[in-house]
Each structure stands twice: as C-alpha cells, then as structure tokens.
Amino acid sequence: MEIIINPPQKKWSKILKRPTQTFDQIEKTVHYIFKDVQLHGEKAVKKYAKKYDKVTLNELLVSQIEMDECIKTVPETLKNAIQLAKSNIEKFHQAQVTKSVKVETTNGVNCWQEKRAIQKVGLYIPGGTAPLFSTILMLAIPAKLVGCKEIILCTPSDKSGNINATILYAAKLCGVTKVFKLGGIQAIAAMTFGTKSVPKVYKIFGPGNQFVTVAKQVATTYGLAIDLPAGPSELLVVADDSANASFVASDLLSQAEHGIDSQVILVSTSRKLLDKVAVEIKTQMDNLQRKEIASKAIANSKLIYCENHDIALDLIDEYAPEHFIVCTENEEFYVNNIQNAGSVFIGKYTPESAGDYASGTNHTLPTNGFAKNYSGVNLDSFLKAITFQKITKKGLQNIGPSIEIMADAEGLSAHKNAITVRLNSINKG
C-alpha cells in the first residue's frame, strides 16, 4: 500500500494510471480462430474446445434432461438467495422502462421514439474456479424483461463435459433460451457467425479473460455490438473521520480478491483514517480464502490524503471509478456532484457486494475510466431506440419550404426535389 499525501493535480494522472494491457499477440490468435470458425463452423469450434479446454463434446447444447437433473443438486438456501436477488434486480430494471416519446414538433409534423428489443443476444459466463452465476442474473433478467427473442448463454464445461449446477439453475430461472458448453475465443466466434447448433447473435454481453476480451473486440469488426469495453475491476472509496475503518477495509479487500490486477483506491480527508484502514486491511487479510490474490492487489493499492472534499471530488472525477463508495458525513456533496462513476454506494451499510449480488442494480459496469463516456449495463442495453414520423399535407406545407432552402444550401437537389414534387402536387390538388 502506498500512502500519498496531497498529490498536486499535475501528478494525478500518473498516480491514478491503470495498468496498460497489450493484446497484440492475442489478437493474431483471435483472428485465426475467427476465420477458422467462419469457414468450418461447428467442427472448428469443437476442435478448439478440445485444444484449449481439453474436452471432447458430441453435443454443445445442454439438453433439457441434463439441465433438470443437474439443477436438483442446487441447495435450497442458495436457490432462495438467488430468487431474492432476482426479485430485486427485476424491480430495479423494470422501473427503467421508458414510454414512447411523442411530440408534434410543428403543426402536422408528428415525431415519436419507441424502443424495441435486440432480437438475439448472447451471454458469456467464464468457467474456472468460481461459477459466476450472479452475472447471469445481471444479463438475462433485463434481456427477458424487454423481450429479446433469443437469449443464449455460452460457458465452458469442465473436462468431463459438466456445467456447474448453479449456473444452469440461474440460466433456467432467468429465461435463458439455450445453454452451450463452450468457452473462450471459440464461444465468441460461434456467437458471431453462428454454427450448426449455436445461433448467430446481434450483441454479446459478459465478462471474460484477456482472450475473451479481445474476441469480443474482434466480434465488433464483424458487425456485432458488445456490452462494454473491458478492463480489470476497480473500487474507489472516499471516507472521512466519520467512516468505520473496519468496513472500509472489508470493501477494499472485496475488490482486491477479484484479481491481482484489481484496482483499489482509498481517498480520505483524514490521515488518521488512512492509518486505521491500513491496519484493518492487514488484520482482515489473514482470514480470506483468496488471500494470495488479494494481497498482491492490495500491494498496488493507493491510499490518498486530500486536504479538502473539493479536491477529492476533482481527483475522483478524473479517475472515473467503476465502483465508488461514499463514507463521509457530507455524502450529498459527492452524490450530487460526481460526474464520472459506474455505480455509487452511499453510507456505512452499503458495501459494494450488495450491488454485486442482490440490491437490484446491475454489476456490469464501465472500468478503466470508461465511466467518463459509457453507462453500465441497464435495461436500454438490450433495446434500440427507433424514431418514427408522420407528416400531414399541412405539416409538409409548414416545414417543406425551410427544407428546400437548407437542402439547396447543402447542394443536395434531390433532397429538395423530394419536397418540391409533393408541395407541387398539394398545390395542384
């Protein structure tokens, strides 16, 4: 942990710099696999599953029987916890539904905007030691709410061809239409082009390692949309003397256990608190399962003292944290003025893990400074806004002459003519 006192503004960007990731080597592999899957479909996909995931599969699709049998093994307590989370996530995302926007901008000129679902979406859930079923809730629930027709999920199986039971339970509960035993670059390529069993989708959502991240980027060059550009997860806490050092330390550690490249920053107007939190981190660290990972992330963490809240806010806005916890007396100051953050957690009893699992907000958020220009995943991520307009004869008489003048000034005579032929016809009629 590095403690930094009153850093001058010109040093902020250096202090707050995220680790840069270079993907040049990976990109070549990704392009190669994409071309192969584009040409050879299912056969290529299975070849890479064997090569990278050491698994030989006849069927990629998880059958109904397999799903039902597997789900039986999920403990009731876990099912109940997931159902509570689902209920909250549903409520918060349902509330984001926007009505059609309708305006008569000029007499006879009716314009409106309506949102319609992206018809086919693909969710990617990584494999590995931790089964990230919570991400299925965050992605499948809003997709189902807006009415996406096809909601498929790709996740790698273990070497025996099995998928984690809780993953399957969450997928079924949240309305995923098909689950495929497929991970890594080959999964993203399969959803990009479609194969015999895996449908092509229009937008891909979900986290992944560096291979999946680059594969999602490459998928965009084939016309697909993706949820967000990715980067390591990060948390910034702002706290003053009113904060509970033990709670703050627990939040910083919950972020640190994600990975050794997780970013953890504490900003404080109290030097005393910085010291207390540093001590608490050491105490709590010992009891963590993922101590080795967390301790590496914490070693790179920064505890920054700022002499007042105005300076602290400017520094935080420059960093644009994915997760932003506010534990200060004047919490309204940060809540009202923060411009760049993914999700904001306010007060002593609002740990980041509440939003990660069950409060109702989405946990797929902009990292890497993207909170300056991207929203986290929300209901609109699964919709497109389409505009409509219908103009009456009178309406065209009202705005037509202005359009003719502007089209003329832009040198577009056919645009002008589309108005003129109609106005002439109205005048004749």
Added chain:
Amino acid sequence: MEIIINPPQKKWSKILKRPTQTFDQIEKTVHYIFKDVQLHGEKAVKKYAKKYDKVTLNELLVSQIEMDECIKTVPETLKNAIQLAKSNIEKFHQAQVTKSVKVETTNGVNCWQEKRAIQKVGLYIPGGTAPLFSTILMLAIPAKLVGCKEIILCTPSDKSGNINATILYAAKLCGVTKVFKLGGIQAIAAMTFGTKSVPKVYKIFGPGNQFVTVAKQVATTYGLAIDLPAGPSELLVVADDSANASFVASDLLSQAEHGIDSQVILVSTSRKLLDKVAVEIKTQMDNLQRKEIASKAIANSKLIYCENHDIALDLIDEYAPEHFIVCTENEEFYVNNIQNAGSVFIGKYTPESAGDYASGTNHTLPTNGFAKNYSGVNLDSFLKAITFQKITKKGLQNIGPSIEIMADAEGLSAHKNAITVRLNSINKG
C-alpha cells in the same frame, strides 16, 4: 436497377448484401498519424493539415471576430430555415429527457439511476463541396440540452483557411464552445489526445470519409467512445398500389445522390408500382445537380417484388434499413411490427429529407445493418446512466444473509466478509 421477383428466403442475404469495405491499407496510415499526434501534438496536426488539406494555419481555433464577421454573410432566409429546424430538433430531443428512476427494492434498500452528461464531446463535420451544417444541428443541440461542458467542432478549412459561413452560423446558434479548422485523421487524433489548442474529448460524433471512419475506430482503442460504427447511407421504401410513384422515385433519388455507394431498395407487393417507379426515376434523374452520383447508385439499386406483406416485413427486418419509408395502405402493420430500422417515415407526405433536416428527429442513424443492435443518435447518446444505492441497517439485515450465501457459492470470501463485519457490528450494537 435490378428488378427481383419473389426471391426465396435463402437468397435474401445475398440480394441484400451491402458492399464490403476493407480498411487494411488505411489503418496503417491512421495508426502512424495517431502516434505522431500523440508524440508531437499541435505541430504534427498542422503538418498533416498542410500535407492533406494544402493549408498552412497559424491558429486552428476560429476566433470570435472571424466567426462574427463570417456569420454576417449568411442569408436571412437560410438563417430562418435553420432556426425552424433547430426549434423542432430541440422539442423532440428535450422530450427524451428521462427522470431519475428510484426504487426501494427491499425494505431499506434504495436504488436509483440518474443520467449525467458526458463532459467533453467532439463533433466532426466533413469539408468538401457540400457544407453539412444540418449535422451540426443534430449533434450540438442534444449535447447542449444535456449540458455537456465542452462541445468542440472540427471541420477542415478551404485552402485559404476559411470555413463555410453557414457551418459557423449553425455552430454558434447551437452552442458549440470552440470551432477548429482541422479535418481528416489529424482532427480525430487531435480530439483523442488533445493538443496545445484542441482539447481532448471523451466521445466523438459525426460523419466522414473512409479515413475519418477508420480514425474514429482507432480512437476507441485509446479509450474514447464514438457515436456509431459507420457505413454508406441507405434507404428502403415499402410501397403498394396506393403509393404515388413520383414521390417514391423522388425519395429513392434523394438517397442515391449521397454517394455512388448509397444503398437504395424498393420493396413492393405491386409489380405495377415497381414499373411505374422505374420510369419516374429516369424522368426525375435528368434534373438533378448530382445526376452522375445518383445514376451510379441507382444502377446498383434493387426493386423487389414480394407476394405479401408478411414476407416483405421479414425481408425488411433482415436488411435492417437505416431509413425506412412506409407507403402502403396498411401502414400500421409495418409500424407496429418492424423490429430493425433506424428511422421510419410514414405515409405519402413524409419524405426522408424531412427527417434529414427539420422534422425534429435525428439524422445520425445506424447503417450497414447496425439497426439490429444500435440506436441512432438521441439524447441518451450524450449522457451516461449512473446507479446509486443507499442501504439502511434494516435493509442490510434483509438482504445481507442472501449475499453471504451467494458470495460463498462463488468462492468470494472477501465479498461475504464485507457483509459479515457489518451484520456483526449491527448485532453487537
């Protein structure tokens, strides 16, 4: 013009295929210029302005005096037309403002979503023969409405260093904060990194040639967001016997004059109408200023007969047109059921050029099939949605135990611990 009768579904994707664009050669140039601008800033930018635009500039920023003098030359009639367009665009985009979404998902768990402006945006307006001032209205008006702090505009000057007067008029009218005489790759690079005079921005909007398109893509690899992936403009008209062939032809031609790669498609359930429109196109073509361009685009256009409206709708949804004009008796059928389109124009008196200039809807729309997964530019394009949450002691007691169970199941003990330390403290207190 190719007339196609009842194409079988399996041939649709071939018939509706857009021209593929390859950018490999351009990419190298773009990367080279970006690196140069990143290293040498203003000096590099001016070097490329000299090389590509044949202009030597001391100051890139258009001064207040220069702007005011130049604006005086814009004719009053054109000013009035632009003001009418501005008023309609403002009304339609102002109506898109969404209120904060607030939900108590569980007793004591308060979640809300608020939108905040992207602080710094850059607009790009191409130079060339036609001064596209209408695009300034479409981009600067919503940026100003949501309160973006910095709204800069880059557009190339002519060889004497002058910018078109109407461009400057529109920029000033719509609240652009600074206008720079800068075009092409070097303009996008300047907005990506910032130079001595040009501020770095967070999101870039606006059309451009293939160099600008690739430069915008490359800007995203440096952390910037862009409005939309680009492609040639396109129009699909669906029409039956009730349609006016002359009006339909005028719309197809207005699209065709954009460029030789513009896509123009007519779908009809009436073979008679297809023939009539083909004749009308020939008649109207002769009077167009941009006849040479339009005739090349029309030569690649397709007139498709479908035997009923259900088939026509499916074909249109597969194409996902940027602009979609509905001139049929049962217009409600298309309006209610279309899933993939950028903007929909309904009825005889609603030409595409109304939406291009003055009805109020935005003309920056998804091309190239991106209407399947992207919205056109709208008010939200200039905002980010941020989520907030505040949980009470009681609230944490309500959802905390479920979070502990889920974090445990995902193997994230520090996430669990952030809940446990708080629940323990509440129980003790």
